[in-house]
Amino acid sequence: MTTPTLTTPTLRSRLTLVYGTLFFVAGLTLLGVTYVLFNQQLEQKTVSIIVRGGGPGSLDTDTGSLDGDKAMNWMKQQQSLLRGAATTSLLTQGAIALVVVGGAASGVGWLVAGRVLTPLRQVTETARRIAAAPVAERGLHERIALNGPADEVKELADTFDTMVERLDHSFDGQRRFVANASHELRTPLTLNRALVELAMHRRTASADVKQLGESLLEINARHERLISGLLLLARAEHEIGDRSPVDLADVVSHVVAQATAEATESKITLHEAAGPAPTSGDALLLERLVHNLVENGIRHNIDDGTGWVRAVSRIAYDGRVEVEVSNTGPAVPPYEIPTLFKPFRRLGPERVVTAKSAGLGLSIVRSIALAHGGEVSARPREGGGLIVTATLPSQSPAHH
Known part of the structure; x- marks a missing residue:
């Protein structure tokens, strides 16, 4: 505007x-x-x-x-x-x-x-x-409610209120649908996993049954990740009301320690540069934000043993705090970057049913950042890979 x-x-x-x-x-x-x-x-x-x-x-x-x-x-x-x-x-x-x-x-x-x-x-x-408004849900609850004679300006204000009200109902309905559908789908998936594991661990189970069970468990696990991602995405669409002090340096160190096993298995080297980056918000959601960035950097990398992922937290030049995750990997065309932050968008061979990624990682990162009043940007790294930066409002140490 x-x-x-x-x-x-x-x-x-x-x-x-x-x-x-x-x-x-x-x-x-x-x-x-x-x-x-x-x-x-x-x-x-x-x-x-x-x-x-x-x-x-x-x-x-x-x-x-x-x-x-x-x-x-x-x-x-x-x-x-x-x-x-x-x-x-x-x-x-x-x-x-x-x-x-x-x-x-x-x-x-x-x-x-x-x-x-x-x-x-x-x-x-x-x-x-x-x-x-950092998220649509809070902003769309507001109305003009103009008092005055029934003239052209009053008609404009009432029309604007009607439009915002319809958008508000649409967003609320969409979030409720995603949350309810995700909850309803969790129960049968849990039951399916239990039945498959029971069939695989029978003494009479043949090698073919065990192999089929492993394939079914892999598909079932992907569906569980997808549903968990949908729930987290629906939750992250709401603005964070109860905030607590969080230092992103601690979050980066914790996430890097957790991701070391997966990185080692994938022959990826993790680098950490956790500088002070005080902010406030939901600690679990902020951990998910950093985790998704690091996990995305590990999974979309090169497999020749020379790949690496670097996670950095710092205070930006404008006073806000940043988490930057860069990685080696295939070259990403600049025109593809905006689509990476949309749900269910993946590149290349990841667009398959058995892919490890549900296509929600960066979408969740963006939603969490917006819910905390921040933003996310990405740019191609020279030589291949991405540099993704999440910027959040800062909180001075005096508020801790």
Whole structure:
């Protein structure tokens, strides 16, 4: 959402400029019409001169009166002086009055425009808060609820509220469906695993039955991971309400220690650079965030024994904290990176039923980061692999 800058006048300023310009144009028009009518009145005015005695061009010294052509010239001079003085007075005082009243009108127009646009500002501020919400669930609960006459602005606000309400119901329904479906699917999968294990461990079980059982257990385990990922994704979509202090350095060290066995089995070397990175949130979800990043780096790597994964925690230059996980691996096209954060998106041979990954790892990372008021970004590493960075708000040690 864009905000007005110094080079872009606000709507209130433009309305005030329109009000002031219209007033000045109307005032100048009125002043011009008054000037024209005033001149017409002066030209139509007749002056009666009483000529007393004497010949043409003579002056009666006793009475000081003029006669003939001199009287007419004197009358024209007086008329010219009167017109000049009246015109100057009209234009000068009229211009001063126009400027004063025009300035007052512009000020009144500014106040009126501000009052008229107050409901629109309320709509804009509400929309900005919803857009800035770290997760949709919290932001979509907010409404404008504009009070006022049933005009165009009220209609706009009510329409916006209706749209947000429908989106809120849609998001809630989707999350409930995922959570309920995941819970309902867990029970039969647990039962299936128990039955398969029971059949495999019978004394009379043949080698073919045991091999089939191992395949079924592998598929069953993948489905369990998928359902667990869906539950975690549904949980991470909600904003974290109960926060506690967490140092991501401890989380990185713990996750790297846990992932050492899998990395060794995959012939991947783990590197750790756990610097202080204090934040606040749900410790289990933050552990899952780092775990998914490290696990993703191990599983999507090279298998010639030279692969590595590096996990780093630190304080970023802007004061926030970061967890960065980089790894060797196949080259990833830049245009593929945005799709990696979408659910069930995998690259290359991972798009198969028996794949170890459920395609939710980075989606869960992104959801957890957003729920904590942070963000996740990724970029290709030169030579192959990825560099994924999760950025979260910081918490000073004084808050611990």
